[in-house]
Amino acid sequence: MPDRIRLLLVDDQILSRGVLRSGLEREQDLEVVAELNRADDVVAAAKRHRANVALLDTAGPGYDSINVTTNLRTSMPECRVVMLTTYGRPVHLRRGLEAGAKGFALKGSPAPQLADAVRRVHRGLRVVDANLAAETLQYADTPLNEGETDTLRAAREGGSVALMAQKLAVSERLVRTRLWSAIGKTGARTRADAILIAERNGWLLD
Numbered sequence: 720m721p722d723r724i725r726l727l728l729v730d731d732q733i734l735s736r737g738v739l740r741s742g743l744e745r746e747q748d749l750e751v752v753a754e755l756n757r758a759d760d761v762v763a764a765a766k767r768h769r770a771n772v773a774l775l776d777t778a779g780p781g782y783d784s785i786n787v788t789t790n791l792r793t794s795m796p797e798c799r800v801v802m803l804t805t806y807g808r809p810v811h812l813r814r815g816l817e818a819g820a821k822g823f824a825l826k827g828s829p830a831p832q833l834a835d836a837v838r839r840v841h842r843g844l845r846v847v848d849a850n851l852a853a854e855t856l857q858y859a860d861t862p863l864n865e866g867e868t869d870t871l872r873a874a875r876e877g878g879s880v881a882l883m884a885q886k887l888a889v890s891e892r893l894v895r896t897r898l899w900s901a902i903g904k905t906g907a908r909t910r911a912d913a914i915l916i917a918e919r920n921g922w923l924l925d
Contacts, residue, residue: 729755732776773791796819870883901913
């Protein structure tokens with residue numbers, strides 16, 4: 720039998736990792752060599768365990784998954800990244816691919832489907848789950864920058880400008896500036912309208 724594909728699982732939820740491991744290790748050509756609950760340990764672990772493919776939960780704690788993917792591509796390009804996500808967001812998918820991810824898959828995908836994606840990525844192909852791609856196409860690309868997006872999310876939860884500034888750890892003046900900018904970019908008249916428009920277009924997805 721040829722050498723098995725060595726997998727690194729990165730997910731902060733132990734139950735989710737267990738389900739992934741159980742499903743993938745039923746495939747004779749796949750082997751889970753390590754599990755992590757934080758993304759900031761990925762590069763060192765990939766080198767230590769000579770991983771071929773890293774399955775990286777995009778919502779896990781630690782360093783930003785985009786930065787981790789970039790670092791892994793730079794430090795160990797032979798270990799390819801498959802990002803696991805629960806939603807389709809155009810800007811995140813594009814940034815992930817630009818950072819060097821070779822695949823995007825929905826968390827909860829059937830194990831045989833995920834195993835097939837791993838094999839194709841290991842061969843050097845680029846793979847994006849069909850359901851994820853379809854979901855991504857529902858949303859227009861966001862005109863909002865990161866600060867404006869975070870501010871609209873905070874505004875969605877209610878509260879005064881002072882409370883939002885405290886939550887975001889920025890000045891009240893910056894909160895007001897971001898709100899006015901977001902209102903202008905969304906073509907809204909009010910803060911509430913801007914939030915509604917952004918939500919409809921999927922721009923406030925985490």
